[in-house]
Amino acid sequence: MEDAIVLYPSPGRGHLVTMVELGKLILSNYPCFSIFIIIPTAPFETAVTEDYIAVFSTATPSITFHNLPPVALPQNAFSSPKDFPALMYQLATLNNPSLHQTLLQLSKHSKLKAFIIDFFCNASYQVSSSLNIPTYYYFTSGTNGLAVFVYFPTIHKSTAKSLKEMDDMKLHVPGSPSFPAKDMPDVKIC
Structure with a gap:
């Protein structure tokens, strides 16, 4: 049974x-691993990736791609651009049943040593932890965005106000330029 890492x-x-670049980096240091990349199918239009995957798969057979089936979104899941962050988190939750089946299938032929998830795929942790x-x-985003997310608990502890109530108040995040609180995405995340 081969050792594998799932992205x-x-x-x-x-x-x-x-994620593909991360897979390449892992293989350059640990060529004995196989890399599986599980791709959720978006219920909205994204940039076409089929050609990219086809070319890459031919050149790097140690990385294989598995597409999850499409999921149905609840009505009004995406009524405005402000809903997009919540939709991204909700999509991960909706994909969990298919993800579970895919990980079970992969584990029949490979020893899954690690599951590396995108920040927006937090809900998938339920699946991976249930499978040990x-x-x-x-x-996958820039360091400025990471600095803000990592500092969020500190912001939360320092005020009883919501970001919406803070409006034009400047947020001061170490390693990031100050910005108005109203520029943060809506926090109604599933």
Whole structure:
């Protein structure tokens, strides 16, 4: 049984490409592993990735791709652009049954040593932990965004106000330029 690492990006080419680069980096240091990339199918239009995957798969057979089937979104799940962050988190939850089946299938032929998930795929931790697969988070966005997310608990402890109530008040995050609280995404995340 081969040792394998599973990578799980959020939908979208930017998330997929950075996960592929992570897979290549892992293989350059640990060529004995196989890398599986599980791709959730977005219920919205994303940049086309089929050609990218086809070319890459031919050149790097140690990395294989598995597409999850599409999921149905609840009515009004995406009524405005402000709903998009919540939709991304909700999508991970909706994909959990298919993800569970896919991980079970992969584990029949490979010893899954790690499951590396995109930040937006937090709900998939329920699946990997139920299967006793060590899980790690990968933040595919820039360091500025990571600095803000990591500092969020400190912001939360320092005020009783919501970000919406803070409106034009400047947030001061170490390693990031100050910005108005109203520029943060809506926090109604599933």
